[in-house]
Amino acid sequence: MKTAVNTHLNLEGLDANDTCKLMGHAHEEVLGVATMAGLLNPAHFEVGPSGTIGLTEFGSKMAASPETTKADPETFRNLETRKWALMATEIRYFMNQGGFWGDGHSSLALLRAILDEKYEVSSEDLLDYVLGVYKNVADPLADLLDTAQTLKSQQHEPMTEEMKTAIMSALNVLYSQHKGKGLSPATRSKVANTHPGRPRLEMAQYLVGIAKNYLDMFVFSDASLKHTDPLPTKYAQQLARSLAQQKQLSTDIQSLLDAHGDES
Incomplete structure (x- = not known):
């Protein structure tokens, strides 16, 4: 405890x-x-x-x-x-x-069912399921954060087809509709404007926001794990990686805020 x-x-x-x-x-x-x-x-x-x-x-x-x-x-x-x-x-x-x-990685489906109390699990198992989600999204989150950083650094350049593909690939994995097919119209509208300048920064900010929402949930599980003694190796590795991503996220958010200030 x-x-x-x-x-x-x-x-x-x-x-x-x-x-x-x-x-x-x-x-x-x-x-x-x-x-x-x-x-x-x-x-x-x-x-x-x-x-x-x-x-x-x-x-x-x-x-x-x-x-x-x-x-x-x-x-x-x-x-x-x-x-x-x-x-x-x-x-x-x-x-x-x-x-x-409504939207998210496919591994959230079981967690949603558990939270709806369709399955009976212990508090330890509930934490395991949250960490299971992180295990599935860790690599896509890394890609998303890298993509957002590239968008910010290339904010004044024409968007390449490669970058468009990277954005849609990351979103399809991390933010597809649970009911329905592919991305929601609302999500698509957030990445529709590919013009340089402020629209590019707003797109990067949107992607970083999705990453933040995922990592906020894992901050909670990290806090729980820090007080598990001894800490299982599999959890320690996930804890270290999620903390590193949280540090990167903080840097990305600050750089986007600075960039918005320059655009004003």
Whole structure:
């Protein structure tokens, strides 16, 4: 379980009711773990940056110790249910932000079904499915980020057929309609204007936005994995790669903002 200082809830875009529910789930999870471990010492708890009560490093280690666990099986089941609900709420938020209910990589189909509760899985399995999506999109995301950077660097040059093909190939993999065939009319309209200058920058910005929406979801899974001890090798490799892509994404966004300023 993450310590309080490392618990960051993304509440942007949530209304008051949903915010309260998410905060409630977070507190229930912490208190459920504390109950099972019999934690009573104030040194076991602290308030995190999002305003939620969480465990200190000391409290987390105490909770992880088998000798301290006092819960019955029903308590464990209830804790797992709350943990799943919290994770699912956060993932649904990222799915909404990215428009991934309607468009996205084909591997999102199973994740959508799980979030719709068509299949019963554990919170650990839910995290596995999110990471499974990343494994499938990591290479296409790298291509998308490279394409966006090329668009920006060639903003004043005529667009080549090779570049048009690269854009459509990346979008067909990462943002095709789940129901229907190929890209939606809305997506096609975003890359229809191939003129140099500002239209080219706006196209690059759109592609970077899609990459950001994917990587935002994996920031959440990365944060969960950082507190898995020991970290499985397969997760460590994905974690390292997604963090590298997040760093590239940040650089790409800043370069696009600078370029927009120059065009103004």
